[in-house]
Amino acid sequence: MTPISRESEKSDEVLIALEKLSKKWTIDPKIRDIHLGLRSDVRDYLLKLNQVTYHIPYLSETSEFVVWDCLWPDCHNCCEKQGRLPLTSRDISVISKGLGYPNRTDFLEKETYVATWEHTNSTLRKESQIITTLTMVNLKRSETEGEAENGEQITCRFLNGGGSCSINSSKPGVCSLYPFFSWTQNENNRVSVHASYQFTGDCPGFSLTKTLDENIPILRNYSEIIYNYSMSVNTTLRESFARIDITE
Numbered sequence: 027m028t029p030i031s032r033e034s035e036k037s038d039e040v041l042i043a044l045e046k047l048s049k050k051w052t053i054d055p056k057i058r059d060i061h062l063g064l065r066s067d068v069r070d071y072l073l074k075l076n077q078v079t080y081h082i083p084y085l086s087e088t089s090e091f092v093v094w095d096c097l098w099p100d101c102h103n104c105c106e107k108q109g110r111l112p113l114t115s116r117d118i119s120v121i122s123k124g125l126g127y128p129n130r131t132d133f134l135e136k137e138t139y140v141a142t143w144e145h146t147n148s149t150l151r152k153e154s155q156i157i158t159t160l161t162m163v164n165l166k167r168s169e170t171e172g173e174a175e176n177g178e179q180i181t182c183r184f185l186n187g188g189g190s191c192s193i194n195s196s197k198p199g200v201c202s203l204y205p206f207f208s209w210t211q212n213e214n215n216r217v218s219v220h221a222s223y224q225f226t227g228d229c230p231g232f233s234l235t236k237t238l239d240e241n242i243p244i245l246r247n248y249s250e251i252i253y254n255y256s257m258s259v260n261t262t263l264r265e266s267f268a269r270i271d272i273t274e
């Protein structure tokens with residue numbers, strides 16, 4: 027697939043997701059345009075908290091930052107429209123124990139499948155976009171899920187009738203990470219962790235603000251989750267449970 031057709035297919039998916047989201051939630055038109063990549067004034071505002079450098083989108087025309095807060099329990103859209111659940115090696119150990127498996131081999135055979143997919147960093151300017159190809163073990167979101175459903179949005183089988191996750195204490199790290207995504211960079215021979223938002227049109231928790239002050243506690247709290255998740259992914263790669271190829 028060429029980059030242009032991949033880009034337009036992604037915009038179509040985001041547009042459909044936003045239309046569905048708008049039936050229940052009021053989406054600020056500027057937030058909608060950011061999701062769709064329609065604003066030319068989006069800048070990267072770098073904010074380092076603990077060991078994570080956030081790339082916060084900043085609208086230079088209106089002097090506003092994009093901030094996020096989770097709307098659960100009123101919203102559980104990310105569990106109702108889950109695209110895939112890639113697992114770190116830590117997740118594999120924790121979830122297999124949580125589901126009562128005597129060993130990881132049985133868990134891997136019955137509850138997971140291996141999938142490959144591409145992730146495009148949609149928050150950075152187009153000229154600096156990074157395309158990442160990942161191959162990871164994925165937790166089945168339905169009992170019969172296989173590679174054919176890789177990336178299709180389905181309701182996760184662990185979402186219970188009360189809107190909670192039935193494996194909350196052992197849920198995959200990627201669930202805690204959402205709607206952030208993270209990546210690591212080598213800076214002066216040290217690994218540095220970066221994070222930004224995923225703008226897929228599926229989360230109604232984004233809003234705009236003139237100051238980040240009220241959101242610093244949320245970002246500080248998430249920096250620990252993001253850092254630990256990034257380190258888990260690195261360990262997973264070292265243990266050959268996953269593979270990542272990066273192209274710019």
Ligand code: SF4
Nearest residue numbers: 096097101104229231
């Ligand atoms: S979709 Fe966003 S607001 Fe809704 S539960 Fe998930 S993270 Fe929270």
Ligand code: SF4
Nearest residue numbers: 105182184185191201
């Ligand atoms: S494992 Fe839990 S948190 Fe993750 S998608 Fe499923 S229900 Fe949601």
